Amino acid sequence: MRQFVVIAHEAPADGNFTLNDLAGAGRIDLLCRCVNSALLLSHAVRENVRLHIVVDDTVAIEIDGSTVRHLHPDERSIAARLQNALQAAEEAIGYQPVESAPGIKTYRLGVAETLDRIEAGTIIQLHEDGTPIVEQEPPADPIFVLADHQSVTDTEQTLLDTHCDQRITLGPQAIHADQAITVANNYLDTEGFTQY
């Protein structure tokens, strides 16, 4: 299984935002595109992917490609799903999530607890100073960790240093988080592709 963990710094953890200004709502637009990039193919869902969005180090939304339904690719419809998930958070208690829709669960957990909770795999920080991804054999169950439009804080980096098994860069350009997820997915898709 592939997993992505996106650390969101400014998105409102209470889901209090308007769908008419997603960029102004702590860059919810970016998180919506991360959902799209992680989980959607053309006319299909990536059933082998789980995405975790940790908002404000207090709320974690998990979207599971194998069970999520009716996920559309545009930002506005995804934002409505995230808003529902965030607003459901008050019903969640730590490791006991609330499921706001099939395949979408909300936990009251931060980054550290999320990395502890999720299914095991090789935890990989996407980082500009990492090893080029093309030089690294992809692990069987990668868990890519990346931040939204802001860099990880020093506190978060200290945490990631203790949790991450690898640090990888996708290229010489600093790209958006959603673009990075698209590239990582493609890299895993095409592993061995030339052999077919």
Added chain:
Amino acid sequence: MRQFVVIAHEAPADGNFTLNDLAGAGRIDLLCRCVNSALLLSHAVRENVRLHIVVDDTVAIEIDGSTVRHLHPDERSIAARLQNALQAAEEAIGYQPVESAPGIKTYRLGVAETLDRIEAGTIIQLHEDGTPIVEQEPPADPIFVLADHQSVTDTEQTLLDTHCDQRITLGPQAIHADQAITVANNYLDTEGFTQY
């Protein structure tokens, strides 16, 4: 220079749509994400990229990374820019464009005329039956041609067969047009990256 040509089939060429339902407006949401993928880096613009969106085989919007200003990554703000460009089309006359904003020009041209008009380069159709991109040395001035959420029509394919120099696939999965642009950009970014 890198160029992308996106063939849009259902977007309203007159720009008559609401920003509150981009997916319902002939999938303007997808075109917005193509603009993002083609032209935006994290906190920067790709100055070496031009994107051409041909709508309904009658109107072509060109966005030039070297001159465009204030381009934000969210779908809604990009949609407003595309709407302005489409609504300006009536002032354009064939190869004489109208510039709705710095770096954004609208031509009254279809796919064939757009491919004839744009700066020369190697025209590459992104196609599931193409050669895997990793097996192909990237040309100096690639022009990637791809369609929106719908496949190219038989008529368009006949046209592309006469114009395209190469046919390339990005991987075994059918991904969205905007995701394909992200992957192509990353592929060009990282060419030779392991040597650094």
